[in-house]
Amino acid sequence: MKICVPSMGKQGLEEEVSPHFGRAPTFTIVNLENNDVKVVANTSEHMGGFGKPPEIMSREGVNVMLCSGLGPRAIAMFEQYGIEVYVGAAGTVKDAIDSWKNGHLQMATDENACKMHRH
Numbered sequence: 001m002k003i004c005v006p007s008m009g010k011q012g013l014e015e016e017v018s019p020h021f022g023r024a025p026t027f028t029i030v031n032l033e034n035n036d037v038k039v040v041a042n043t044s045e046h047m048g049g050f051g052k053p054p055e056i057m058s059r060e061g062v063n064v065m066l067c068s069g070l071g072p073r074a075i076a077m078f079e080q081y082g083i084e085v086y087v088g089a090a091g092t093v094k095d096a097i098d099s100w101k102n103g104h105l106q107m108a109t110d111e112n113a114c115k116m117h118r119h
Helices: 053-059 072-080 093-101
Strands: 002-007 026-031 036-041 064-067 084-087
Touching: 002 093, 026 053, 026 093, 053 072, 064 093, 072 084
Parallel strands: 002 064, 064 084
Antiparallel strands: 002 026, 026 036
C-alpha cells in the first residue's frame, strides 16, 4: 500500500506536511510494504506544469492521500482514481502517517472539504 502526503520539501518522513495539497512543492510517497520513501516534485498545473495532483498520484500507484485539507472538486477527482483521501494531517509526514494508522484522520467528504477551495 502506498501512502502519499503533500510536503514542503525533500526530507522524506521528517518533512513538514504542506498546508495546501495542490500547491505543495513535493509529494512524499511511502510504500508501507517495504518502507520505501519517494519524494516527487509537484509538476501539476498548480505549479506551472501539466495535469492535476490526483493524476500524479495515480501514475505513482498511490492508494491513500493524507492531507491537511482540500476542496470538494479535488475529493471527487481522487475518488475517480480510486484513491482514498483523509484530512487533518499535520506536523511531519511521519506524524501524518502515524495519525492515519491510529484512526485520528477523517475520510474526506464534501461536508469537511475546504469551503474556500471550491474550484
